[in-house]
Amino acid sequence: MALDQQLLEILACPDTHHAPLDYDADAATLTCTECGRIFPIRDDIPILLLDEAVEPSTAPGSPDPSSSADSSSSADSSSSAASSSSSDSSDSSDEEGK
Numbered sequence: 001m002a003l004d005q006q007l008l009e010i011l012a013c014p015d016t017h018h019a020p021l022d023y024d025a026d027a028a029t030l031t032c033t034e035c036g037r038i039f040p041i042r043d044d045i046p047i048l049l050l051d052e053a054v055e056p057s058t059a060p061g062s063p064d065p066s067s068s069a070d071s072s073s074s075a076d077s078s079s080s081a082a083s084s085s086s087s088d089s090s091d092s093s094d095e096e097g098k
Contacts, residue, residue, distance in 0.1 A: 021033065037053040
């Protein structure tokens with residue numbers, strides 16, 4: 001069952017800007033036209049809670065620019081940690097040999 005058109009006309013984002021929402025019947029979601037938050041519709045009830053909303057950057061299918069930067073920096077730090085731990089172990093084995 002689709003949401004009533006009169007209800008859709010009065011619904012707004014619960015954030016301080018109270019912007020209108022775009023209805024996607026196929027996805028059963030309401031999307032804020034201002035902030036882009038995506039609110040689910042469960043059992044024909046719009047869930048307009050900020051805690052339940054999906055942020056635009058974490059929405060399925062949206063590219064997350066921070067994830068590529070995070071993965072490269074974490075790879076750099078893990079390789080640095082590995083090289084420093086291997087040099088630590090070689091230093092300790094040198095000292096043991098003396």
